[in-house]
Amino acid sequence: MKPAQLANQSSSWFGAEGPGWDIVISSRVRLARNLADYEFLSCLTPGRQQEILDKLSEAILSLSLGDEVYFMDVDRAATLERQLLTERHLISRQHAAGKGPRGVVVSAKESFTAMINEEDHLRMQVYAAGFNLGDCWKRINAIDDMIEQKVRYAYSERWGYLTACPTNVGTGIRVSVMLHLPALKMTGQIEKFVTAARDADLAVRGLFGEGTDALGDFYQLSNQVTLGVREEDVVRELSDNIVPRIVDYEKAARQVLLEQKPHTLDDKIQRALGVLKSACLISSQEALYLLSSVRLGVNLGRVPNLSLTTINELFLLTQPAHLQLRAGKMLDADQRDALRAQIIRQKLANN
Amino acid sequence: MLCQICKENTATIHLTEISHGQRRETHLCQRCAQQQGLGVQPQIPLNELLSSLLQAAKTATDSQEKTVNFSHPDKTCPVCGMTLQRFSETSLLGCPEDYKHFEKELGPLIERTHAGHSHHCGKVPAHAGQEMKKEVELLHLRRQLEQAVKAEDYETAARLRDQIRQYQ
Numbered sequence: 001m002k003p004a005q006l007a008n009q010s011s012s013w014f015g016a017e018g019p020g021w022d023i024v025i026s027s028r029v030r031l032a033r034n035l036a037d038y039e040f041l042s043c044l045t046p047g048r049q050q051e052i053l054d055k056l057s058e059a060i061l062s063l064s065l066g067d068e069v070y071f072m073d074v075d076r077a078a079t080l081e082r083q084l085l086t087e088r089h090l091i092s093r094q095h096a097a098g099k100g101p102r103g104v105v106v107s108a109k110e111s112f113t114a115m116i117n118e119e120d121h122l123r124m125q126v127y128a129a130g131f132n133l134g135d136c137w138k139r140i141n142a143i144d145d146m147i148e149q150k151v152r153y154a155y156s157e158r159w160g161y162l163t164a165c166p167t168n169v170g171t172g173i174r175v176s177v178m179l180h181l182p183a184l185k186m187t188g189q190i191e192k193f194v195t196a197a198r199d200a201d202l203a204v205r206g207l208f209g210e211g212t213d214a215l216g217d218f219y220q221l222s223n224q225v226t227l228g229v230r231e232e233d234v235v236r237e238l239s240d241n242i243v244p245r246i247v248d249y250e251k252a253a254r255q256v257l258l259e260q261k262p263h264t265l266d267d268k269i270q271r272a273l274g275v276l277k278s279a280c281l282i283s284s285q286e287a288l289y290l291l292s293s294v295r296l297g298v299n300l301g302r303v304p305n306l307s308l309t310t311i312n313e314l315f316l317l318t319q320p321a322h323l324q325l326r327a328g329k330m331l332d333a334d335q336r337d338a339l340r341a342q343i344i345r346q347k348l349a350n351n
Numbered sequence: 352m353l354c355q356i357c358k359e360n361t362a363t364i365h366l367t368e369i370s371h372g373q374r375r376e377t378h379l380c381q382r383c384a385q386q387q388g389l390g391v392q393p394q395i396p397l398n399e400l401l402s403s404l405l406q407a408a409k410t411a412t413d414s415q416e417k418t419v420n421f422s423h424p425d426k427t428c429p430v431c432g433m434t435l436q437r438f439s440e441t442s443l444l445g446c447p448e449d450y451k452h453f454e455k456e457l458g459p460l461i462e463r464t465h466a467g468h469s470h471h472c473g474k475v476p477a478h479a480g481q482e483m484k485k486e487v488e489l490l491h492l493r494r495q496l497e498q499a500v501k502a503e504d505y506e507t508a509a510r511l512r513d514q515i516r517q518y519q
């Protein structure tokens with residue numbers, strides 16, 4: 001499987017339907033693991049790094065995961081291919097920019113990925129569409145059990161699973177949800193969400209764009225404490241307590257907009273739709289921003305004949321590497337903006 | 352410095368994210384930061400907290416607050432060669448043994464980044480226990496072997512090689 005083949009298709013967890021997916025786009029659980037007999041990446045020779053890559057990829061590829069899996073060599077991949085994998089959240093930016101023998105095992109539906117030789121020897125994650133953290137944990141825990149039959153993890157009685165950075169030590173678990181919170185943003189209440197997250201020791205990140213920019217009102221919420229907690233409890237806290245509360249805030253904000261500012265709301269949605277349907281050049285930032293408004297409109301029933309799947313797909317397919325691999329060549333910024341606008345116009349016209 | 356988003360107002364909120372030893376800085380004005388959901392008191396990412404604790408440790412005086420003391424920044428792990436100094440620059444350790452070798456120095460740091468927790472209470476791998484000791488010993492022997500070979504001490508190297516074989 002070549003990464004380029006992914007450029008035209010949506011992914012099972014991003015584009016798809018799932019419980020509560022109007023607000024919680026997707027759920028993810030990640031585990032960080034290291035092999036017992038090896039140094040961490042910072043002190044590893046290239047030869048031993050290759051050994052780890054061989055060992056772990058072989059172990060994971062031999063599992064029956066109920067879904068076809070394939071290996072991609074990140075070290076030998078072209079820059080654009082690495083960027084595509086990053087845009088699809090199959091590998092991290094750090095993994096794309098890393099050094100030496102490294103790779104990723106991906107399941108055909110992209111709901112399971114295992115980065116080998118990122119910051120830790122193994123970082124695997126399970127994704128699900130919508131709000132479904134419990135299933136993600138069950139699945140990744142079972143996969144972890146199977147891998148553990150084949151390799152020995154670095155583990156200490158006191159510190160648990162040992163990780164290269166002490167911020168992940170213990171369970172090595174990162175539980176996260178991707179949230180779309182446009183109404184909280186529009187009503188100036190995003191602080192409410194950030195405060196709730198902070199009180200619970202959770203990290204908030206903008207989903208698209210660099211660093212802290214929350215382009216298009218997409219946020220990723222995840223646990224930070226990994227030591228001295230049970231995996232099930234981390235999952236439960238987010239899935240039974242924090243996330244439902246944030247979803248309620250967003251729903252309330254949407255209701256307020258519908259009742260008190262229906263014209264402001266419709267104006268924002270329809271203007272966004274108008275620009276997307278007619279623009280000839282559109283930057284990825286502008287696209288994210290406008291698609292976010294249209295997505296809200298679809299969720300509130302203000303845009304008939306347009307499906308959430310189409311909108312979700314557009315978020316993914318209009319990112320820079322996706323566009324260029326689809327075009328089959330490098331494109332400069334203007335050419336990308338033109339192709340992006342064209343794809344959006346076509347998709348929206350068909351609906 | 353101008354805000355990176357609106358490019359109009361002066362940036363008053365400066366965020367530093369440190370991951371994988373790389374620094375990324377973001378400069379925003381208050382309005383844009385608030386719109387981005389970052390508020391006036393942005394949440395401190397754990398990595399940053401860890402780094403600032405490490406910084407504090409480096410410049411620590413006799414204050415009561417002092418929980419970490421890297422009085423020996425050149426303390427070195429015998430297995431991988433990692434030093435406390437290098438760790439404080441990147442937040443990354445060199446090998447599993449570091450958790451034991453630097454336990455005294457790392458302990459308070461780890462507790463502070465994990466809401467005061469100091470012991471694992473989650474999943475336990477089936478192989479844990481006995482196996483652990485063996486692994487650490489093996490890593491250690493391998494390191495000694497490397498040094499013996501480097502020093503052209505082939506007698507010691509041969510002995511170490513035999514020991515490693517016995518373990519495996």
Ligand SMILES: [Zn+2]
Nearest residue numbers: 354357380383
């Ligand atoms: Zn600004």
Ligand SMILES: [Zn+2]
Nearest residue numbers: 428431446449
């Ligand atoms: Zn070490």
